Amino acid sequence: MSDLRVLEIAAAAAELADSAEAGRGFLGLDPVTQNEPLLAAELARMSAGVCRADDALVGFAPNPGQPRQMFLASTSARPEPVTSLLGFLRTYCRSDSYLAMVPAGHPSAAAFESCRFTRIGTLRGHWYQSGEYRDITVYFAKAAVECPS
Amino acid sequence: MTLQGYREDDRDLLTGSWLAGELLGLPVPDRPPLAEPATVPPPSGDDDELCVLPGVAFVRYTGLDWVHRRARVEIGLREGHEDAASMLAGLAVDHGLRDLRLHRLYGWITPAVSPAARLLTEAGFRREVSVPDGFWLAGKLVEREIWALTHDE
Amino acid sequence: MTTAITAPAELPRWSSRVPRGQDREQLLDLFTEPDFYFRTERPRFLPEREIDEILGDGARLLLADGQLAGLYAFDAEGSPHGCHFSLNLRLRASAPLPWWISAYHELDRAIRWQREVVRLSMHFAEFDARGLRAARAMGLTEEGTLAGVAVHDGRRHGRVFFSRTWRPAS
Numbered sequence: 198m199s200d201l202r203v204l205e206i207a208a209a210a211a212e213l214a215d216s217a218e219a220g221r222g223f224l225g226l227d228p229v230t231q232n233e234p235l236l237a238a239e240l241a242r243m244s245a246g247v248c249r250a251d252d253a254l255v256g257f258a259p260n261p262g263q264p265r266q267m268f269l270a271s272t273s274a275r276p277e278p279v280t281s282l283l284g285f286l287r288t289y290c291r292s293d294s295y296l297a298m299v300p301a302g303h304p305s306a307a308a309f310e311s312c313r314f315t316r317i318g319t320l321r322g323h324w325y326q327s328g329e330y331r332d333i334t335v336y337f338a339k340a341a342v343e344c345p346s
Numbered sequence: 347m348t349l350q351g352y353r354e355d356d357r358d359l360l361t362g363s364w365l366a367g368e369l370l371g372l373p374v375p376d377r378p379p380l381a382e383p384a385t386v387p388p389p390s391g392d393d394d395e396l397c398v399l400p401g402v403a404f405v406r407y408t409g410l411d412w413v414h415r416r417a418r419v420e421i422g423l424r425e426g427h428e429d430a431a432s433m434l435a436g437l438a439v440d441h442g443l444r445d446l447r448l449h450r451l452y453g454w455i456t457p458a459v460s461p462a463a464r465l466l467t468e469a470g471f472r473r474e475v476s477v478p479d480g481f482w483l484a485g486k487l488v489e490r491e492i493w494a495l496t497h498d499e
Numbered sequence: 500m501t502t503a504i505t506a507p508a509e510l511p512r513w514s515s516r517v518p519r520g521q522d523r524e525q526l527l528d529l530f531t532e533p534d535f536y537f538r539t540e541r542p543r544f545l546p547e548r549e550i551d552e553i554l555g556d557g558a559r560l561l562l563a564d565g566q567l568a569g570l571y572a573f574d575a576e577g578s579p580h581g582c583h584f585s586l587n588l589r590l591r592a593s594a595p596l597p598w599w600i601s602a603y604h605e606l607d608r609a610i611r612w613q614r615e616v617v618r619l620s621m622h623f624a625e626f627d628a629r630g631l632r633a634a635r636a637m638g639l640t641e642e643g644t645l646a647g648v649a650v651h652d653g654r655r656h657g658r659v660f661f662s663r664t665w666r667p668a669s
Contacts, residue, residue, distance in 0.1 A: 230413050262367060262454070262481040262490065264579035265615070265668075291580040293669045294479045318475030322450055322496045325414045330449065335475045335492075340669070380515050380561075380609035482615050487668060 199250035199281040209247035210237035212254055219272035222300040222324060222333070224256050243268075248285070250278035257286060265293040274304035276311035283312070287340050297336040300324045306334060314338040349397035349405060349437050352389055356398045361385040362422050365483070369453025369471075369493055370431060370462040371422040376484070386420060397441060402427045405438045407446065416450035417442060431462065435469035443497050452494035456481055470495045510601045511563030515571070518554050525567050526554060529591060536627050537570045537589035540649050561590070561602060568594055569602070573610055582617040582667065584610060589630075599633035607663070618664045624649045625656040634661045 204212060210233045213220045220228040224245055226236055240247065245258035253273035260266040267286055271279050286292035297314060299306045301324075314336035322330035364371025366384040386406055389396040395407040395417070402424055407417035419442065421434050442451045451471075455462055463473070471493040480490030518526060529535050530550055535542040538553045545553075554570075561569045569590035576583040586606060590599055610616055621639065623630035626649070635641065639661035647655040 227413065259579060260480065263479065263487065266477075266479055290578070291667070296477060317477065318492070320452070320474055320492065320494065322498075323414065323416060323452070323494075325449075330414075330496075335477075337478060339478075378605065378609040378612050379513050380605045381612050382559075382609070482613065484612050487615075 198284070199253070199277045201248040201250050201255070201281050201285055204247045204249060204254075206237050206240050206247075207233075209240055209245075209254075209256075210234070212249065213247070216254060216272050219304065220254065221326060222298070222303055223254065223270040223272060224258050224268060225298065227326075248282065250281050253278040255279060255282040257282065257290075257292075260296070265291055267292045267295050269295050269297045269309075271297075271305040271308050274307040276308045279305075279308045279312050283338075283340075293340050295338045295340075298333045299336065300326065300333055301331045306336075309336045309338075312338065347399060347433065347437075349399060349441050352396050352398055352404070356400060356404070357388070359398055359401075359404045359422065359424060360388065362424060364422055365456050365459065365481070367420060367454050368460070369419055369421065369455050370435060370460065370466060371420060372428055372431060372460070372462070373423075373425045374459050384422065386422065395446065399430070399434065399437065402430050403434050405434065405441065407442060407448075407451075410446075410448075414450070415448050416452065417446070417448055419451050419453045432465045432468065435462075435465050435471075439469050439471075439495060443495075448497070450494060450496045452492055454480075455491045455493050456483060456488060457491060458483060458488045466493050510597060511568070513602060513605050514562045514565065515559045516562070518558060518560055522560060522567070526550070526560075526570075529567070529570070532592050534627060534629055535589055535591065536624060536630060538572070538587055540624055540651060561588075563594070563598065567591075568598065571602075571606060573606075576618075576620070582615045583620070584614075584616055584618070585620045585622075586610075588621065590633075592629075596633060596636055600636055603633075603637045611665075615668050616665060617667050618662055620660060620662040622658050622660045624651065624658055626651045631659060634659070637661075639663050 213236055214228045214233050226239055243258040245256055247256040253271055255278045256270040257267045297309045317337045318335045320333040323333040324331045361383050363373045363377055364384050393410040396404055398404045404422050406420040409418045419438055421438055442448045473491050474494050475492040477490050479487040481488050530542045530545055533543055558570050558572045560567055561571050571588040574585045576585055623634055642660045642662055644657040644659045646657040648658050649656045
C-alpha cells in the first residue's frame with residue numbers, strides 16, 4: 198500500500214505539469230497542452246482531488262449525476278497507488294463505484310487491470326496526442342473489488 | 347429550419363423536464379411535479395456554444411476542446427415538440443461537424459427513460475460505453491450510456 | 500347526537516418555480532405574515548435586502564393550483580456523498596394542515612427521485628406553533644430540541660429538530 202498525501206489544487210496542477218507524459222489524460226487533462234492555471238481551474242471545476250502516492254499521482258472526481266461514483270486517474274503502472282486510493286475513497290467518500298478513462302498506450306491501464314477493473318467500452322478517437330487521434334479505454338469497478346496487493 | 351444564435355428571449359428553452367446532461371433530452375414520464383427541472387446556462391465562453399431552434403429546443407456543445415476537437419452535446423426539447431427530436435439530432439450533427447469543424451460529438455443517454463436509440467443511430471451516433479450505476483433516477487441507481495459520433499476525415 | 504363530518508380539504512396540484520421579477524410584490528407580502536418563518540424567525544422586521552438574500556439561495560415558489568402557497572428550499576448538509584439534506588418549507592397562513600402534509604410528501608418524493616437521500620431534516624422554533632403542528636403531522640421523527648438558540652417576544656426559545664432517514668443504497 199502507498200501512503201497518500203492530499204495535494205492542494207495549485208500544488209496538484211504544478212505536480213501534474215511536472216509529470217510530463219505520465220500526466221497526459223489524467224482526469225481528461227493534458228499537462229502538455231494546458232498550462233498550470235488552466236489545469237487548476239479544470240480540477241476545481243470537476244471538484245477533483247489529487248494525491249501523491251510514492252512516485253505517482255492519483256486523482257478522483259465525482260460523477261456529477263451520481264456523486265458516489267468516482268472518475269479515477271493515475272500516472273503509474275503500479276497497482277499500489279490505485280489500491281490506496283480505493284481504500285481512501287471507500288472510507289472517506291463512501292464511494293460505491295469507479296470509472297477510469299485511459300488513453301491508449303498509457304501506463305495506468307496496467308494498474309487498473311491489476312486491480313481487476315473491467316473494460317466496459319472504448320471512446321473512439323476521443324484523445325489527440327502526438328499527431329493522431331487515439332481511443333480512450335473505459336474501465337469500471339464496484340467498491341467491493343480489492344486490488345491483489 | 348436551421349439553428350440560430352441564443353437570445354435573451356430564448357431563456358425559457360433552457361429549463362425543462364428532461365434529465366440533466368442528457369444528449370437528447372425529452373420530457374421524462376412519471377416525473378414528480380416538484381422535481382427540480384434540468385437547466386443549462388446561457389452560452390458564456392470559449393468552451394461552450396449554444397444554439398436554438400426558436401420556440402422548440404436548444405443544442406448545447408459543452409466542454410468544447412479545440413485540441414481534441416470534440417464537444418459533449420446536450421439537446422433539450424420543449425414539451426409538446428418531441429416529434430422534432432429526429433430533426434434536432436440531425437441539426438446538431440450538422441452544426442457540430444460542418445460549422446464547428448469538430449471531429450467528435452458525444453453525450454450521455456439514460457436508457458431507462460430514453461427512447462432515443464433509433465433516432466441517434468439514424469443521426470450517426472453509436473453507443474460506445476454502458477456505465478453501471480451511472481445515474482440516480484426514480485429512487486435507484488441506473489445505467490447511463492455514452493453515445494458518440496466520430497468523423498474520420 | 501350526530502357529529503358533523505367535515506369533508507377533508509381538497510388537495511391542490513403542486514408545482515414550483517424559481518422566483519422571478521413579477522413575483523416580487525407577492526413574495527414581500529408573504530413576509531408580512533407574522534409567522535412566515537422561512538429561513539428567518541423575524542419575518543415582519545426584515546428589510547427587502549435580507550428578503551432578497553433569503554430568496555436568492557435556492558428558494559423555490561410553491562404553487563397550489565398555480566397560486567403562490569409558500570416557499571421551500573433544499574440545502575445539502577455536508578459532503579455530497581453523505582446524502583444529507585435539510586428542507587425549509589413554509590406555507591402561508593391560509594393553507595390548511597392537509598396542504599402541509601401533502602406538500603411535504605411531494606417534496607420528499609421529488610428529492611428522492613433525483614438524489615440518493617439518507618437523511619432529510621427539518622427544524623422549527625419552539626414558538627412556531629403552526630410549523631410544529633405540521634411537522635408532527637408529517638410523520639417525521641422528532642429528535643430533540645436545541646435549547647435557547649432563538650429569541651422571540653423577549654424570551655429565549657429552542658429549535659426543535661425532525662428527520663426522516665433511509666438505508667443507504669450501499
